[in-house]
Structure formats: C-alpha cells, structure tokens
Amino acid sequence: MKTLFKLTVLLTLPVFLFACANKIPKELIEVDEVAPWCIIDFDALDRTPEQRIAMLKQMGFTKYGFNKGKGDLSKMKDEFKLASENNIEITSIFLWLNAKRDSIGKLSPTNQELLANLAETDTKPAIWLSFSNNFFEVLTHEQSVALAVKMIEFVKLKADEVDCKLALYNHHGWFGSPHNQVEILETLNQDAITMVYNFHHAHEYVDDFAAIAKKITPYLSYVNLNGVKKEGPQILPIGQGDHEFDMIRQLLDEGFNGSWGILGHIKTEDVQKVLNRNIDGLKLMNSKWNKLEEK
Numbered sequence: 001m002k003t004l005f006k007l008t009v010l011l012t013l014p015v016f017l018f019a020c021a022n023k024i025p026k027e028l029i030e031v032d033e034v035a036p037w038c039i040i041d042f043d044a045l046d047r048t049p050e051q052r053i054a055m056l057k058q059m060g061f062t063k064y065g066f067n068k069g070k071g072d073l074s075k076m077k078d079e080f081k082l083a084s085e086n087n088i089e090i091t092s093i094f095l096w097l098n099a100k101r102d103s104i105g106k107l108s109p110t111n112q113e114l115l116a117n118l119a120e121t122d123t124k125p126a127i128w129l130s131f132s133n134n135f136f137e138v139l140t141h142e143q144s145v146a147l148a149v150k151m152i153e154f155v156k157l158k159a160d161e162v163d164c165k166l167a168l169y170n171h172h173g174w175f176g177s178p179h180n181q182v183e184i185l186e187t188l189n190q191d192a193i194t195m196v197y198n199f200h201h202a203h204e205y206v207d208d209f210a211a212i213a214k215k216i217t218p219y220l221s222y223v224n225l226n227g228v229k230k231e232g233p234q235i236l237p238i239g240q241g242d243h244e245f246d247m248i249r250q251l252l253d254e255g256f257n258g259s260w261g262i263l264g265h266i267k268t269e270d271v272q273k274v275l276n277r278n279i280d281g282l283k284l285m286n287s288k289w290n291k292l293e294e295k
Helices: 002-023 049-059 076-085 109-119 141-161 178-188 203-219 244-253 271-294
Strands: 035-037 063-066 089-097 126-131 166-169 193-198 220-224 260-263
Touching: 035 089, 049 076, 049 271, 063 076, 076 089, 076 109, 089 109, 089 141, 109 141, 126 141, 126 220, 141 166, 141 178, 166 178, 178 193, 178 203, 193 203, 203 220, 203 244, 244 271, 260 271
Parallel strands: 035 063, 035 260, 063 089, 089 126, 126 166, 166 193, 193 220, 220 260
Antiparallel strands: none
16 A cells, blocks of 8 residues: 555656646746847946946846947947956947948948957957948839848858857838848848847837737847837837737747847936836736736
8 A cells, every 4th residue: 555655646746746837937038137238328327338337237137238339439349358357248239331331342430440349359249230221212122122132241241250140130211120121031041140129119010010920030039128109109118018018928929038138228317227117127027927827
C-alpha cells in the first residue's frame, strides 16, 4: 500500500507543479528588460554623457538607444566608452537620411562622422535607418521602392564595414508605412536586415494593426512603445492610450517576444520624469495582463 501511495504521489506531482506554475501570472513585458529611446536630444536638462549614464544606472536600466542629439557627435565615442565601463549596453543608433544631403554613394558629413565613430568603438549597436519623405515626394510607388532598395543596399555596405547590423525604422511619410517597409525587405531579400516598429508613428494604422502585426513580425527586431490614441497626441505615456495594450498582445500572439523600448521624446521635460511615467504605464499594463491571466 505504501509503495502504491508513493507511486501515486510521484505520478501526480508533475501535474500539480505544472498547474501551480500556470497559476503564476506572466508579465506582459518585463519592465527591467526595456531600453530607453530618444533620451539625448529630448531632455530639458540637456544632460552630459556622464549625467545620462548616472541617471540610467540610478533608474536600473542596463541598455539604451543612442539618438544623436542636435547633430553633435563630438562626445559620441566618450559616451560609448563610459556606457561600456558602467556595464550599460548601447543597443541602437539612429541614422537619418535626407535627400538634400544624402544620396546613393555619398552620405552627409554628419552621417560619415557617425560611421567613422562606430568604426573606432568596440560597441556595435544596430543602426536604425530612416528616410526623410523628400526622397519619395515626386516618385511613383514603384520608383520609391527601387530607390529605397538601392539606398539601403548602399548603407548596408557601410554598416558591414563598421560591423553593425541594420534595421529599418518607421517614421512619417512613404517610408513610414509598414506595408512599404515589408515590400522593401522582401525585395532586398537579406535576412540580416530587420525592422524597428514605433508605436508613436502607428496612429494611422491602428484599425488594421492585427493584420499589420502578422505581416511585420517575421522581420521585427525591436518595438518602441507609446500610448496610442487615434486622434493623438503623438507622444503619450504607455497606459494612457486606447490601443497599445491590444497592439502588444497582437504582437505577442504573432510570436514577437521583444526587444522593447520606451520613449523620452519630450524636449520640454526632464527625461527621467518622462521615462518614469512610461515605466509606471508598463507596470499598469502588466497588472491588467495578470488579472486577465488569472481569470
């Protein structure tokens, strides 16, 4: 009888543990895994690299994205070195193309300086690439795709030279359309090139986002979060919009599990306060997710 009892316990224990594990609510997004974005040029305190790294450490962040502030790259290498010394990863860097200054075969002096700095640093963030709409304003759709492909192929060669990955970044205009970016990626047919999707540039696509999530997930490497209301404003704390919770769930349902970013992106405020509001918003959504999981 004792042997039979022990055998019954051993057989039922895994089932019991599995059931208990399933009752533990999973977070929608791990708060300590997100990376701040748009925190350099969007900071009323105009922090120095030393002050910015100290702020990130104090807040518990282990990574962030580098958006060149005000076109000034003179302290970029110093900031990269300082971040590394403090065990903070710089995950990304923004490269903006403008048809007035950039063309196939020739980049602007600022973009050349950015790439030269990357060549001289041990840190190799992903290059997040986006286009001004002045590249495409007078072109047909087919011409726009062809130009974007050629320009991206040129930038990809430059990224390879400095040992950085490349991702397309949705901004406004023709290049900001996720449909256009997927078409570009399919035409490029280079698995190494991925996509960054920004909720603060997603307002016009809210109604179709379930279909868009399915379309873009195979290419996604990063999603930057934001509160989303169709009528705006563009920048809104996470959790104060009407759509971001469902948008995140739709991405998760399609198999995207991160990486995730949160925004600074307000020039008139201390960026630490802006980031704290977004962290509070993430916690609020995680609480909402946990309540749904418990039902």
